Amino acid sequence: MAAVKPANRGVNLWLRYTLLTFVALIFIFPIVFMVVSSLKPDQQLLVDTGSLRAFLPVGDISLNNYFEAFERAPVGLFIFNSILITGVTVALSLFVCSFGAFSFAFLKWRGRDVILAIIIATLIVPFETIAIPMLLVVNNLPMVSSSGFKIGWLNSYQVQIVPFIADGLTIFLFVQYFRDLPRELIEAARIDGASWLQIYRRVIVPISGPVFATAAILKFLAMYNQYLWPLMVAQSEQYRPVMVGLQYFFQLNVAWGEVMAYLTVITLPVLVFYLFLQRAFIASIASTGIKG
């Protein structure tokens, strides 16, 4: 087999980086457009969309859209609500789903495969089809709050958290990952006298960082982007998340600069979260072949 000449290798490398840069720009341009547009007054923003100026911070640049966006809507409250709802759901989901997946992957019990099949089958059921039955269920659940006992969970944080703690995709991700782990580790731990709980906590969790990161990111995105469910159950502004808040900006004459400013602000938590877990996420995809 002929060796690749150094000159050819240089050309190949150059082509590869050109292609990768081009692909990267395709993904980055919308974000650049969003951030740059958030700094422009509406009229300039609309005029600039027809040219490359749309991606450049030129012309009448200011933070006015940000100030106006915060005046139009309680942006801080919406972000707080979304982070709280998403954070709690992700944390509980990682625990509950990994625990369930541990049982499916390592324990033997009657009906295990049937139940796992049913759980995986839920992946093909669109949320819209179960939204109304779910609404009727949560509306009849008992609740104790600062104002006492009542029936119905509407207008609360828990109604946006509890129904989403366990889900088929997250359980499936963990099961797939756990099944690929060396069985010898489990057997060795059992021989050493470890309980199943100890094996989960001391053996499985420490070596499952990538799948935890992947599940966390996917869950985070799904929860942070929730729209239909909070629209139905959060009638009080106090509990509304960012995606419902986005609607505040779509008046008859849309203030696009404010929309872009709002989108920029609410995108930050997602970016920070992703960057924080990026390395583990990529490792998980590389090791399991699971695509997010």
Next chain:
Amino acid sequence: MNKLTLFGGAVVLSTLLASTAMAQTELSMWYHGAGNPNELEVLDVIIDDFNGSQSDWNVVLEKFPQESYNESVVAAALAGNLPDIIDVDGPVMPNWAWAGYMAPLELSDGALDGFLPGAIGEWNGNIYSVGLWDAGLAIFARKSVLEANDIRVPTLDNPWNEAEFDALLLKLQATGDFDFAIDMGMAWTGEWYPYAFSPFLQSFGGDIMDRSTYKTAEGALNGDAAIAFGEWWQALFARDLSPGTSQDGADRGSGFLEGKYALQWNGNWAALPALEKFGDDMLFLPAPDFGNGPRIGAASWQFGVSASSENQDGASAFIEFAMQDKYLAQFSDAIGLIPATAAAAAMSKNYKSGGPLEVFFGLSENQATLRPVTPGYVVAALDFEKAMADIANGADVPDALDAAVDAINSDIEKNSGYGF
């Protein structure tokens, strides 16, 4: 002793005040104006005034973004969680009343005297909702453009007819000064289509459905008059007189102001920016008469009472309180819409005699036509919208209208005639 007396008095007073507040029954109210601080400011004033004017009721406002308001109401209705007072878009009201979400209002005799017809939400013989304002449409034009092209300025009594309108559009297009002779607003999808375009159909003699029975669209939406309308409509786009369905939303917003369009079919909410831009050169002209009188759409957001409210008398009392002319004028000044009464128009800064938007009150009073007052309208509106877009995009006119009629009739049948 004096201190003790003072303290005792303070305790008694605060207890009395507290018990007065406690005596007020809470009325929950939902409103679609979240994200619109000017609008909410006026509503807050009305609520504060009402709460302070009597001791029985205390209105508490919950605001929703307009884009998702209807979905929130329907979800709440499913959950049995509707508030006492809701606001509702005029053409949607019959559907919500039919679905059992709303109860008839309990208004005093004469409370609606002088209200524009578009502001009164009546269905099945009952008043379910009242609007504090209405919205009106006009052809936006510049005097200088019409004069330069020797085009007559139409009036309420003498609007353009079909031939005249067609000829002037061709003339304006031929100047080459504009991208399009008229902008109909095809970029604004949704309720804009039936609100803005069905009046043309009605002026031709057709309608979205047969209003004599409300049981079919046959004949109304696919009869000779409707086909004539459809052909005229299609010709607007086929001859490039108006931008079609691919129109950029940004152009819809700023195209007329930037001189891309010679004329524009638009609402009074867009009038002030046009006046600011063109000043005395700006004209708001009545809709053309296509044979059955010039027509424009009517009915905007209105207040109503939910059927599940245990305090319907209080909810109606609030609505009647809000119907005072001074509040109608305040709303108009804040959001630019047409006050629902002539007296309020006279108090407003834009619609008073000699005001910059006075013409819209006349248009609304004389040309306004309600969209079909039936629960089936919400579905028919979608079918009409699709037909309008299809025809604009070159679909066969009779086929597109027949398809819309079939879809509307099928929905009416599925819902057992919606009670008609």
